[in-house]
Amino acid sequence: MTCPFSEYRPLPDGDGTPRAYCAAAEEFVQAMRADICNDRYGLDHATDCEIYRANADGEVGNGNESGDAP
C-alpha cells in the first residue's frame, strides 16, 4: 500500500507532470525516495522511511500500524 502521506502534485514552476510529494515533510521527494513512497521493489514506507516513522503517530492510527497494543 502506498504511503498515506504520499501525494502527487505538479511542480510550482509550471511543470504540469504530477510528482511525488510528501505531505509529512511538506516537500517534493527525490525520484528515488518515490520508490519508498510507492512501496516499489519490496520497499515499505513503514520500515524504510524515517520521515514516515517520525510522523506516523497521530496521523495514521496512533502508532498502532504494526499491531502493537496501544
Add this chain to the structure above:
Amino acid sequence: MTYEDYLAGDPVILTAALTGGVHGKEANPNLPETPEEIGRAAAEAEAAGASVVHLHARRPNGERSFSTERFQEIDDAVRRYADDVIIQHSTGGTAAPDDHRARPLRTDPAPEMASLDMGPLNRYDRLTSENTRGLVDDLYDEMRTRGIKPELEVFNDGHLNEVHGLLERRDLSAPVYATLIFGPGTLTRPTPQNFLNSVANLPPGATFNTLGFGRHQLPFATMGVLFGGHVRVGLEDNIYLRRGELAESNAQLVERVAEISERLGRPVATTDQAREILGLSA
C-alpha cells in the same frame, strides 16, 4: 596515472552525468528528465567538451526507471541530437531487484560503456544499495558478452579492494577504468590526502576518473586534471554552479572544467581520443 601524465599534457576525458536517478527537477528545474531533454543536454555537453555521457532513465514524472525500452528511447534521442558522443549507461539502483539492474545493458546497439558499482553504500537512514560480489560478477559478465566497457565506480577505499578482487576473479581488458568518488556518507571523505591515497591504491596501469559530489565537484575535478586522471561532472552529482546558485545546465558545468583543464595544460579529449584512451572499439 600520475603527476607525470599531467606534465606530459595527456588529454582529459570529460564525462557528463546528465540526470542521475536520485534528485530531479524538484532540486534543479534545469535537470533533464525526458528522453528529449536528455538528448539535447547530451548534445550541449558534447559541444562543451564532454566525450562521454553517463545516463540514467526516468519515468515521465521524473521517477527512476530501469527499463531497457526507456534507455533505448534516451539513446535514440542522444544519437539524434549529439554528434558522436560515447554512451555510458548506469547499472546502479538502490533497492532495485538484481534483474532490473542488467536491463540498461540490453539496448540495441549496446552502450559502449556502463557503470559497475563496486560495493555497498548507504542511502537515507534505512536503505543500502547492496551491490553484492555476485551481482557485480553477473553484471560484468553480461557487459563482457555484449562488448561493453565497465566503468568501475569506487565509492570508498573498501571498494578499491573490491576492484583488486574483481581483477583476480575476472580478466578485464586494459585499461582498467575506475571512477574515484568523494563526498559525504559512504563515500571516501573528500580530502586531498584521501584523493592521493586512492590514486596510489589503484591497480597498476589503471586509468581513473574523478568525481566529487556537491561542492567538492570543482576542486576534485581540478585534482583529477593535475594528477593525470579524467573528470566527471554534471547535474547528477552537483546541482550548483557556486554556493546558492543553481547550475543552468550540464553544459555549463562541463564548460567550466574544460576551461580549467585547458588552462592547466591538458587538452580536452576528442571522442576519438577518448575511445583510444579507453580501449573502445571505434
